[in-house]
Amino acid sequence: MIRKALLLKIFDAAYMQRWNDKVRPVDLIEMDKQAHxxxxxxxxxxxxxxxxxxxxIEIIEGGIFELLQRLVITDLKPPIFYKIKQDTDKYRLLNKWAYNEIKPLISPLGEGFCKRFQDYFLNTEDTLNKRILSAAHLYATKWEFNIIEHANPKGYEIETIKESLAYEQEKYSDxxxxxxLKKHVKYRNFIDLCGQLRFQARWANLHRIPKTSVIGHSLYVAILSYLFSLEVKACQKRCVNNYFTGLFHDLPEVLTRDIISPVKRSIDGLSELIKQYEKEQMEKEVYGLIPEDWHPEIRMFTVNxxxxxxxxxxxxxxTNSSDISEKYNDNKFNPxxxxxxxxxxxxxxxIEASAAIRNGSPNQEFQEAKLSFRNSYGKANIADINFGEIYADFE
Structure with a gap:
């Protein structure tokens, strides 16, 4: 079962500042970058x-493994990391050290997960799945760099970084x-639209540390959904659907902003009205940016x-999760x-509310939110996962 130590370690990505030696007009956070x-x-x-x-599955787990690695080797600047990566022996030693650091946190997830984590970095084969993740990493990095370059176009290293990113991206042009993406501007616009969720703060009316974004929260939900799926021995399609539901579940908020639950509950029917508006705006603004054969999946991830x-x-x-486990835990049912x-x-x-309280926020709303979630899930059992045990870790 996933435990408090791993939950908090993953959440550390919400504190990690990126490009912190460069002029940045906005905060660029590791959790947000990994989500994008x-x-x-x-x-x-x-x-x-x-x-x-x-x-x-290799795409999803590769993303999780790379995030965990990044959390451990946080102090290495990219040029130094890539230099080490070119030396097979040194890179193996670095990964061995990183695994030893992370092993106590991931061992409750089982030997299989731990072995896949190790193998991911020990296997130097440039697979299609790893190349897709590397290309996505570079695209997200270049997206951030465009913001930095605009703020300081003549700054130190700017031209060097720009050339380096262009050179690295070219490796994945095949x-x-x-x-x-190169051919269709609308696909790039979809990625840009999703990137705007980096700038939408959750709990925006309250002072807290860290200030998590909608996109960072979505990645956190995706990772937890996937790890819960492994725990219930979900079929592959179920694991994938659960992960991407987490990743995209708040996508409509790019059109409406993050409206806090107390506001949604304050007026009868307001929540349903917002949902209907989100659905209409998704049809108007989002679906035209992606291929038509993606539409059913994106609807699944964002509607109900x-x-x-x-x-x-x-x-x-x-249906319900218990019935899925008993009757429909098969790829053919697309659960x-x-x-x-x-x-x-x-x-x-x-966890966001807990972190805010731990970091000194006096706002009563965080205390009330913690109590509400604990009351809701303190005795909950979903697909044979005892959520009360998870919440008890935080007492």
Whole structure:
């Protein structure tokens, strides 16, 4: 079972400042960058998902492993890290040290997960899945760099970094997804639109540290949803659907902003009205930016995202996580645990409130939020996961 130590370690990415030796008009945070990277990886992956060797699980786990590695080797500047990476022996030693640091935190997830973490960095083969993640990483990095360059176009190292990023990106120009992004401005606009969620703060009316964004929160929910899926021995399609539901569940907020729950509950029918408006705006603003054959998935991830569903005879059926585990835990049913995604969403908010209190925020709303989530999940059992035990770790 996932424990408090790992939950807090992953949350550390919300504190990590990027480009902190450069002029930045806005804060650029590691959690946000990793989230944007995984959205880009989804876009690149969709163009290659029928290619030989492609695997969504390897994309998802690779993203998680790379984030955990980044959390451990946080002080290494990219040029130094890439220099080490070129030396096989030194890179192996670095990864061995990183694994020893992270092992106590991930060992509750099981030997299989630990071994896959080790193997991911020991295997130097440049697979399609790793190349997609690397291309997504560079695209997200270049997206940040464009902001920095605009603020300080003649700054020290700016031209060198620009040339280096262009050189590295060219290595992935053969990927189908990169070719499509280069060809179609609307696909790039979709990535830009998702990137705006970096600038939308959660709990925006309250002072707190760290100031998490909607996109960073979404990655956190995605990772928790995936780890919960592993715990319930979910089939591959269920794992993938649960992860990307977490990653995209707040995408409509790019059109409406993050409206806090007390406001949604303050007027009867307001929450439903907001949902309807989000649905209309998604149809108007978002779906035209992506290929039509992606639409059913994006709708699944963003509309009634906390419903547990399966597909039977090409029709979506609402069910629950227990029934999915017992009857529908098979790729052919295209299952999605909305209940697990909702539990991950609530746990993420609980941890955000806990961090705010721990870091000195006196606002009573955080205390009330913590109590509310604990009351809701203190005795909850979803798909045989005891959420009360997870919340008890924080007492």
């Amino acid at each position: 990277k995984m959205i880009i990886a989804y876009c690149l992956g969709k163009f290659d998902e029928n290619s030989k060797g492609f695997n969504w 990927l189908k997804g990169m070719a499509q 995202e906390f419903d547990s569903v399966v597909t039977i005879d090409n029709k979506t059926k609402k 999605r645990d909305g209940e697990l995604a909702k539990a991950a969403d609530s746990l993420s908010a609980f």
